[in-house]
Amino acid sequence: MIDLRLSPTWLAAKAKEEDGVQLSVGGWISELSSTFTSHGEPKPSEPLALAADKRDSTEKLSAPQAAIETSPALPVFGQFLNLSRREKGWSVQQLAGKLNVEPESLVRLENGQPPQPMLVSKIAKVFELPPKSLLQIAGHATAEKTVADAAFAFAARSNTRPLDAEQRAALKEFVKALASQ
Amino acid sequence: MRLPIHLIELATGTAVDGIIFDDVTLEHFIESQAKWRPLVVEAAKKMQASGTPTDQLPRHWHWNWERKEQQLGDIGLSFFGIECRGELQGLMKVDLAKYSAKIPTQARAELAYIDYLEAAPWNIRELAEANGHPPRFGTVGLNLFAAAIGLSLEVGYEGRVGLHSLPNPRTERFYENTCKMIPVHRDPSMSNLLYLETTPVQAQLFLSEAQR
Numbered sequence: 001m002i003d004l005r006l007s008p009t010w011l012a013a014k015a016k017e018e019d020g021v022q023l024s025v026g027g028w029i030s031e032l033s034s035t036f037t038s039h040g041e042p043k044p045s046e047p048l049a050l051a052a053d054k055r056d057s058t059e060k061l062s063a064p065q066a067a068i069e070t071s072p073a074l075p076v077f078g079q080f081l082n083l084s085r086r087e088k089g090w091s092v093q094q095l096a097g098k099l100n101v102e103p104e105s106l107v108r109l110e111n112g113q114p115p116q117p118m119l120v121s122k123i124a125k126v127f128e129l130p131p132k133s134l135l136q137i138a139g140h141a142t143a144e145k146t147v148a149d150a151a152f153a154f155a156a157r158s159n160t161r162p163l164d165a166e167q168r169a170a171l172k173e174f175v176k177a178l179a180s181q
Numbered sequence: 182m183r184l185p186i187h188l189i190e191l192a193t194g195t196a197v198d199g200i201i202f203d204d205v206t207l208e209h210f211i212e213s214q215a216k217w218r219p220l221v222v223e224a225a226k227k228m229q230a231s232g233t234p235t236d237q238l239p240r241h242w243h244w245n246w247e248r249k250e251q252q253l254g255d256i257g258l259s260f261f262g263i264e265c266r267g268e269l270q271g272l273m274k275v276d277l278a279k280y281s282a283k284i285p286t287q288a289r290a291e292l293a294y295i296d297y298l299e300a301a302p303w304n305i306r307e308l309a310e311a312n313g314h315p316p317r318f319g320t321v322g323l324n325l326f327a328a329a330i331g332l333s334l335e336v337g338y339e340g341r342v343g344l345h346s347l348p349n350p351r352t353e354r355f356y357e358n359t360c361k362m363i364p365v366h367r368d369p370s371m372s373n374l375l376y377l378e379t380t381p382v383q384a385q386l387f388l389s390e391a392q393r
Contacts, residue, residue, distance in 0.1 A: 001182040001203050002331035006324060006391045008187040008196035014359055014391075015189035015319035020306040021355045022347045023298055023322040117257060117277040118203075121336045131337030135291070139278075 076155040077138050082110040083171050084127050086163055098126050114139060133178040150177035188265050189319040197265060197318070201328055205260035205272065212269050213301075220302040224311035231311075258296075261328045263321055271321035273298040275329050282341055283365050284378050292341035292378065293333040298325050326360050327391060330384045340384025345374040353377075361387040 085095045092110075096103040099122050109115050115123070120138045124131040136147045154174040157166070182203055187196040257278025263271040273295060280294040300321040302308040309316040329342045345368060346353045353375050356362045361384075362377035379387065 001184060001201075001328075002335050003184050004327045004331045004388060004392070005184070005186055006320075006327055007393055008189075010391050010393055011187055011320045011323065012189050012194055012196060014323060015191065015194070017355055017359045018322050019191060019316065019319050020351070021322070022305075022307075022349050022352050023300060023355075117336050118259065118332075124337070132291070135337065 076151045077115065077134075078110045078112045079155065080137065080151075080171075080174065081106075081123065083163060083167065084175075085110075087168065087171055088127075095126070099123065127175075129175065129178050137178075146177065150174055186263065186324050188263070188270065188321060188324065191316050191319045199263055199265035199270065199318075199324070201261060201263050201324060203259060203261050203328075205262050209262050209269055209272065213272060216269070217299075217302050220312055221308060224302060224308040227311045228307070259293075259332055261325055261332075263324060265318055269301060270304060270318055271298070271300045271325055273325040273329065275332055277332070277336060277338070280343055282343065282378060282380075283376065284363060284380060287341060287378070287380055290341060291336075291338045292343045293329050293336070293338055295326070295329050295342060295344040298322060298344075323359070323391070327388070330379065330387065333384065339381040340379060340388075341381060342384065343376065343378045345371050345376050348372075348374055361390075 085092070088095075090098075092103050092106050096106045099106070099119065101119065109119075115138050117135060117138075120134050121131045123129075124134045133147050136144065137151055151174070154170055157170040163171070183200050184202070186199045186201045188199045189195070190197050257276055259275045259277060261273045261275070262269060274297040276294045276296045277291070280292055282288065282290040282292045302312070303314070304316050304318045304321055306316045326342070330340050333340050333342050342362070343365075344356070344362070346356050353364070356377050357364055360377075360379070362379050363383060365376045365378055367373040368376045
């Protein structure tokens with residue numbers, strides 16, 4: 001989280017511009033469409049607020065809108081993380097400390113669990129890589145062809161045995177491809 | 182993480198200390214559900230009873246933050262909250278995974294999409310006054326918007342932020358003029374809501390003015 005503290009003088013000047021503005025954005029409209037599809041539009045004679053009450057009292061928690069349309073993750077993020085960590089000579093615990101996450105979370109990532117974007121950003125920082133490329137590998141953005149090609153080439157050449165010279169070379173080549181994005 | 186910010190106490194026009202945080206938990210959802218929603222519904226009922234046209238009633242009562250609990254762990258979503266004087270003053274949900282830029286010069290670049298943003302009802306003039314008191318704190322929205330730009334910068338999206346504005350000319354002007362967003366189009370897939378974006382340049386313009 002970046003500290004972007006806004007100037008109190010500027011805020012005081014802009015408070016009037018925000019005052020009275022209906023700021024709510026986005027989600028309500030998609031929620032409305034799905035809600036009203038299953039529950040029916042409120043009738044004109046029905047007080048809207050009461051219609052909302054009625055809806056909520058009968059509605060189960062919606063399934064996670066985990067219909068999050070991420071791009072398919074490239075099948076190398078965990079392996080890349082594992083090899084990069086070992087190449088640096090760090091234990092899981094050491095890297096977890098640098099990323100400020102639990103070691104268990106890191107183990108899960110190395111074993112294929114997809115990371116959250118914020119964590120990808122931290123990982124990119126620790127390994128001095130462009131976050132954009134790592135986000136593509138993690139499936140948070142559509143991978144450019146060069147990144148996808150490099151990722152699949154990397155996946156084809158690496159495994160989980162201790163790093164040998166070829167793996168080290170493959171890892172370096174992959175890092176180079178990412179860094180050049 | 183929790184960072185200090187300033188809100189503006191609307192009664193006095195003075196800056197007060199607040200906190201913005203990104204570790205939103207179920208307790209925050211429950212707090213907003215318990216404290217905000219009854220006030221929003223009460224205000225909506227009073228406004229309707231006093232003859233406020235239906236299309237001018239607050240939109241945000243449709244939302245139920247508790248139902249967002251299951252999204253807390255979702256990949257690609259980030260949540261932010263603002264606290265001041267011991268109370269939750271605003272919440273925001275940002276989607277980092279689902280949307281890309283629509284401005285031609287930024288075509289298909291990743292952006293942080295503000296999927297939801299809401300201030301506590303006692304900070305919203307129409308709701309507060311319907312409930313018989315003046316609004317308390319201003320600039321909750323601006324602070325949350327700045328956090329979305331910060332998140333976009335942090336994940337490498339270079340400050341690109343997008344959102345659909347509620348269909349209200351004053352709201353649309355606020356996002357365009359105060360937040361420096363560029364109106365892109367009326368989105369037919371979202372009931373013709375105005376879709377706006379910040380480019381990296383616009384984001385820096387916003388920050389350069391707001392941090393002066």
